Every structure is written in C-alpha cells, then in structure tokens.
C-alpha cells in the first residue's frame with residue numbers, strides 16, 4: 001500500500017456492511033455509480049493509529065479554485081463514502097489535512113469546506129462507527145441537533161441545521177478536522193473494548209486480504 005497504515009477501500013466491500021434500507025441503499029448505489037461515470041476515484045482510507053488522524057486540519061484559504069482540484073477531491077470522497085456505505089468522510093481520512101468533509105443526508109451527499117459548528121442542542125446516545133476503525137459500532141453521546149455554517153463547492157456560504165443521525169455524522173467528521181476521534185468520546189471501558197475489537201478486526205483483514 002502507498003500510504004502508511006492505509007488499506008484499500010475495496011476491502012470493505014468484501015465484508016457485510018450494516019444493513020441499510022432499500023431507499024438508502026439505492027441512494028448510495030446511484031451516487032457511487034454517477035460519480036464513477038464522472039471519473040471520481042476510490043481513495044485509500046487512513047487507518048487508526050496513523051498519527052495523521054491526530055493532526056488538526058488547516059483552513060481551506062482563498063477562493064474555491066476553478067481548476068477543479070477541490071471538486072475532484074470532494075467527488076472522490078463522495079464516491080469513497082458511498083461505496084463504503086459510510087455516513088461521512090473527512091479529507092484527513094484520505095490523507096489531505098484540509099478542513100473539507102462530505103456527509104450523506106436525506107437529500108443526498110453534502111460537501112462542506114471550512115465547516116463551523118454554530119449551535120448544538122439536545123442529546124442522543126446511539127451507535128457510531130468510523131471508517132478509520134472499520135466494522136466497530138459503539139454507543140456514543142452526541143447532541144441531537146446541530147447548526148453548521150460552511151462553504152459549498154461553489155464558494156457560497158451555507159448555514160443548515162441537521163438532526164439525528166445526520167447531526168451525528170456531521171459532528172463526527174468535524175471532530176476529525178480537529179484530530180479528535182470517536183474513541184475520545186468513550187469512557188475507559190468502552191475505549192479498551194473498542195480497541196480490542198479493532199485489533200481483532202485488523203488481524204482478520206490482514207489474514208483475509210493480505211493487507
């Protein structure tokens with residue numbers, strides 16, 4: 001593999017992922033196919049404990065470039081997110097330490113540049129996972145709603161309120177931009193058990209895929 005501690009995302013598709021409803025499955029599938037047709041690539045995921053995951057990503061400075069580089073990165077990230085059936089992906093997880101993320105919403109994928117959390121409210125305690133520690137789901141406390149301001153790929157400023165599973169995904173990805181992992185939100189016992197499960201998963205993946 002080219003990147004240290006990275007594995008090919010193609011590996012994920014060989015395993016059974018979390019069951020999805022048909023509607024969500026269709027949305028993910030169609031999005032991935034559309035992007036594949038537009039030339040978007042699948043990216044390798046930076047895996048825990050790669051130290052890159054602890055870095056604070058830089059603000060994307062200046063105006064959105066017209067050469068398509070940022071759009072290409074975001075399209076690659078959306079294709080990678082949809083093909084792995086993930087709810088979100090941050091640029092640092094594909095090795096690019098800039099404040100860019102993508103999330104899957106009821107209206108399809110949303111691409112965010114320099115997202116900032118403006119408000120949070122309520123509380124939810126439910127399962128959360130991370131592509132950098134794949135196949136492990138643990139119950140985590142998160143706000144139920146969040147209001148986020150970001151720039152879209154055209155450079156327009158957007159403010160939007162998310163709730164439920166989408167709020168969870170947005171907040172999880174914004175954490176990545178600050179070098180924060182969902183492990184940091186767990187108590188000691190949860191973290192130890194998650195890391196144990198992850199070690200087992202990693203061994204199994206190395207055995208099955210030779211990675």
Ligand SMILES: [Zn+2]
Pocket residue numbers: 129130131132172176
């Ligand atoms: Zn994650």
